[in-house]
Amino acid sequence: MIWPTFQFSVWLASLASLSVAFILGAVIGLERQIRQRTAGLRTNTLVAVGAAVFVDLAVRFHDVHGGSPGPLQVVAYVVSGIGFLGAGAIMKEGSNVFGLNTAATLWGSAAVGSCAGAKMFPEAVLAAMFVLAANTLLRPVVNRINRRPLQEEFSEATYTVYVICERDYQAEVHEKMVALLEESNYPVRAVDQHPFGNNDVEIEATLYATAIEAGELDDVMTVLLQEHGVQQAFWNASSEE
Secondary structure, three states: OOOOOOOHHHHHHHHHHHHHHHHHHHHHHHHHHHOOOOOOHHHHHHHHHHHHHHHHHHHHHHHHHOOOOOHHHHHHHHHHHHHHHHHHHOEEEOOEEEOHHHHHHHHHHHHHHHHHHOOOHHHHHHHHHHHHHHHHOOHHHHHHHHHOOOOHHHOOEEEEEEEEEEHHHHHHHHHHHHHHHHHOOOOEEEEEEEEEOOOEEEEEEEEOOOOOOHHHHHHHHHHHHOOOOEEEEEEEEEEOO
């Protein structure tokens, strides 16, 4: 017999699994494609179908031969494998990170496919609905929050002090800046120094504090500006991811 394990009813069940995974993965991917994301229609469809294939294979193998690997083990492998695929969708440019939502969507597509492969069709539909809801219904909420001014008491930020001084006064200014910040209860976490033009140096001090009083740091800048060789003294804050 050419196909000793072939059973038409089982084959139809596999066809149903892959069809459900294909349709739901395509629906998720369509939303991503419309928004021109990195992982769009084809990627999410393939992830869902691939997950369904592996889980369906595990279910059939376990039914025919028993033993290991069981379906749950294969689902665990799918989850970890999609993690590598999602990591490839994440990009970092300076302090900005892109692709986190794309990676999470791929993970969701794999979950949908796993449900479909396990013949849990209502659960697959439910999972797809929640993935779509996260990408569509929550988007206006995120946009509204992002448009609001950042309130300092609810945020964590990195505060950095910059002093540009003549190279000959570099050591003295460095020591004075650290001492003034310590006196103001703003301990310095790290200090970097960079050439600034031909004769000057930029001293960059990162603070431990996650919240500051702007007036206090402004006072420190005023004192630093009075030091010999100091040309500029200022500070800024950048929010942490």
